[in-house]
Amino acid sequence: MTAPAVSVVVISYNYAEYVGRAIDSVLAQDDPPEEILVVDDGSTDRSAEVIRGYGDRVRAVFKDNGGNASVVNAAVPLTRGDLVMFLDADDTLAPGAVGRVRAAWRPGAAKVQFRLTLVDAEGRRQGVDPPEHVALPSGDVLADLARYGRYVTPVTSGNAFSRAALERILPIPEDEFRNTNDGYLNPMLAFCGPVVSIDEELGAYRMHGRNLWAFSGAVTPERLHERLRHDLARQRHLLDAARRSGRALPKQVMLRSAEHVLVRAGSLRWDRPAHPVPGDRLGLLLVAGARAIPRDPELGAARKVFALGVLVAQVAAPRGVARWALNAALSSTPKPAWVRAVARVLRRAR
Numbered sequence: 001m002t003a004p005a006v007s008v009v010v011i012s013y014n015y016a017e018y019v020g021r022a023i024d025s026v027l028a029q030d031d032p033p034e035e036i037l038v039v040d041d042g043s044t045d046r047s048a049e050v051i052r053g054y055g056d057r058v059r060a061v062f063k064d065n066g067g068n069a070s071v072v073n074a075a076v077p078l079t080r081g082d083l084v085m086f087l088d089a090d091d092t093l094a095p096g097a098v099g100r101v102r103a104a105w106r107p108g109a110a111k112v113q114f115r116l117t118l119v120d121a122e123g124r125r126q127g128v129d130p131p132e133h134v135a136l137p138s139g140d141v142l143a144d145l146a147r148y149g150r151y152v153t154p155v156t157s158g159n160a161f162s163r164a165a166l167e168r169i170l171p172i173p174e175d176e177f178r179n180t181n182d183g184y185l186n187p188m189l190a191f192c193g194p195v196v197s198i199d200e201e202l203g204a205y206r207m208h209g210r211n212l213w214a215f216s217g218a219v220t221p222e223r224l225h226e227r228l229r230h231d232l233a234r235q236r237h238l239l240d241a242a243r244r245s246g247r248a249l250p251k252q253v254m255l256r257s258a259e260h261v262l263v264r265a266g267s268l269r270w271d272r273p274a275h276p277v278p279g280d281r282l283g284l285l286l287v288a289g290a291r292a293i294p295r296d297p298e299l300g301a302a303r304k305v306f307a308l309g310v311l312v313a314q315v316a317a318p319r320g321v322a323r324w325a326l327n328a329a330l331s332s333t334p335k336p337a338w339v340r341a342v343a344r345v346l347r348r349a350r
Contacts (some may be wrong), residue, residue: 007081031099067178149257
């Protein structure tokens with residue numbers, strides 16, 4: 001089997017302090033990609049200056065700001081690799097990542113995926129995405145998608161996408177997924193072929209408080225509404241893909257996702273007039289969450305107990321308590337000491 005050609009696209013937007021590290025990590029590959037494309041999405045900081053400093057070692061493209069979905073749509077036609085990897089400018093690849101992806105690739109696969117080391121702004125290890133205790137799926141993942149509303153997958157930087165698969169599902173609808181390309185790419189690629197997973201940490205995902213999609217800091221009603229609209233758009237596209245491919249998905253597939261149910265219940269409780277789902281009822285969401293949370297593949301025992309408590313709080317607790325609990329569950333900031341203590345007790349009991 002001929003080794004696939006690999007294109008790496010670095011997605012740059014106002015990360016002048018990080019973009020050089022991202023590019024360096026690609027240039028340092030012991031089995032380098034055939035091309036490195038750096039697409040700057042209208043940065044207003046020093047990103048363009050940093051990128052131009054690499055000269056002809058990378059191919060630089062500068063475009064007006066349109067969000068990271070627009071970068072994917074613009075970049076893919078400019079690449080020539082059999083596999084395309086998108087690396088956010090605040091993330092990095094491990095030295096052997098491209099070579100491991102080439103070796104793992106199988107003809108007909110939709111993508112190769114791998115774990116990412118979670119690091120803070122200074123690069124200190126914080127964890128793993130997806131978590132180490134969660135098995136990465138390989139093969140047809142549509143059954144997982146139907147059961148959980150998603151399948152276990154890393155964020156964009158932990159994937160190498162088949163060009164043939166990308167050409168089937170692009171362009172990303174930019175009005176619905178402006179800065180959430182992985183919210184469209186990963187689930188839609190489930191209809192394009194099997195997934196190949198490498199159970200290794202082959203890159204780093206940096207959490208620094210300015211990530212565009214993570215619930216960094218306080219969770220607000222506006223962020224909940226935004227996330228909920230994104231989830232409902234994804235559901236529409238998934239159901240359309242299922243219909244076209246002759247595969248079956250539940251009509252309310254996103255209610256199989258524990259996080260979606262929490263977001264939806266919080267949106268309804270915090271700001272009912274602006275809630276994006278007319279006719280929603282907290283009681284129905286409580287039932288959906290009671291089914292979704294216990295079977296969530298990424299939640300350990302302690303987090304399942306906590307998530308169920310948070311869901312009940314959205315239905316029955318005073319508004320201030322409900323809001324605090326949801327913020328603790330969804331925010332990417334460190335959890336309260338008592339939550340960590342309960343988690344330790346449950347892990348020891350298990």
